[in-house]
Amino acid sequence: MNFPKQTQETLAALVESLGGRAAVEAAAVEHTVATGWRRHPGWGKDPAKPELVADFSSTLDLDLAGPRYRLAHQAAVYLVPTDLDYVEIGDGSRGHVRGVDFMFDPRPVDTAIPSWRVAARLRHFDLTSPLRLVRKMLAPEADVTGADGVLTLREFGRPPVRITLDAAGLPRAVEVTEEHSPLGDVLVHVAFDDFRAVSGVRVPFRVDITAAGLHVHSETRTEATIGTADPARFAGVAGETAEATVEQASYALSSTEWIMHYVYSGVRFYFDLQTAPVKPEAVELAPGVKLVVGPSHNTMVVELPDRVLAVESPLYDDYSRAALLQVKRAFPGKPLRDLVCTHFHFDHMGGLREFAADGDLTVHVGTPAVPFFEQVLAAPHTVDPDRLAAVPAPADVRGIDEVLTFDTAAGGTVSAYRIVSDHAADMLIVYVSSGKLVFNSDLWNPTPRPPAPGAQRGRLATQLYDAIQALGLDVETIVGGHCGAGTTYAAPLDYLRISAGY
Structure with a gap:
């Protein structure tokens, strides 16, 4: 290493605070x-x-x-109450998971995991382990x-990491600017x-993370030890693991903590980093109404006399870019001018900026969320420039107090209606009179057959039906x-009534 003198002195202070170079370099595995x-x-x-x-x-x-890492994880998750275990x-670009890691389907799995899942995990461990x-x-x-008292580590393909030391040289904070869709930097x-x-080194027993100023x-x-590198401890990575695209x-390295929000929630499919709808074109729901069907999130398109209205811009710009192409092809010759976002949750409006990038878009949201949507657009x-940044x-954001x-x-x-919901204070549902249909997000997912009474989303389904x-x-x-089971994107009102407990 041929660092400038100030860098060498600052790094030496950090190493010494953790136990000295010999002890730090002898530490092989942090348990x-x-x-x-x-x-x-x-x-x-x-x-x-x-x-x-x-x-x-x-x-x-x-x-x-x-x-390399081996993680045994147990959690009570709350969006859909489930126990993960x-x-x-992970080993290089390969990984394996065994047990229950998905709140929407709590059946045990025993399967290889994608390389970008391993990469995101390792990046998270980088940020939370001073020794690493x-x-x-x-x-x-x-x-x-x-x-x-500040060191900056730069690695290819990753945002720089800044380590702040206290007067004794201990690392008190790590900071990194990441891309968190839809918030940007x-x-x-x-x-x-x-x-x-x-074991001769010093390690923190308390770790706290904030993102955009919010404690997350x-x-x-409760226990920490430093051990030797036992290969058997990392055994069990078998089979082929999908390699990541560029x-x-x-995304795994520049949006790590964004991904980890979902991982800790038990939402496995965000590791798929979805990039396209599952059907080649939007499917017809009724005359003048179509649906872009995604792997996990859908967008409804409604033909107006002189333009097109879309409902939802989900996930993030990479997915929304492909979904937007289907929105534009749904009713040729008519421009997209209006977008309704049912609520502010990132997964349903994370592609907002991609939808806005063509210009002249009016975004309709529940009034309490207007400042948030304006913040996202600005x-x-x-870190990961999108079309709107370039x-x-x-784009104009307008609030809905009751109905539009x-x-x-x-x-x-x-019509977009504001309704009362425990899920979000700005919740909207969208009703198309000619199709006698209501579009909703997160309150109830359509099922292919009549559900069990009171099944699925509990009070949220009841609130939707009551509204x-x-x-x-x-x-x-x-x-x-x-979608509900499989690719079920629509179901009779009576199925919702049963779920609502009536």
């Missing part, structure tokens, strides 16, 4: 047992109040010098700069506390922002 909680900033009733998504306990064996092993970061900085090829701040001596992660380590690998995106385009109605090309109306009755809407079909 920790921890309990904690995770909150999701893109869920809950209010964008300023992240929702508790999991209480967890974990046992981690982390290779401090190589890309799995062992995940120091080992990276001591590598001969490391790119490190620093002075005045988000400062992730990892704080370390309660350092204790373990708290972890208390885009997937980049936010800087430098060529800013005008447009005439449709089919001769009826399409339809209170509004006096003539409804025959419920369309989902999510």
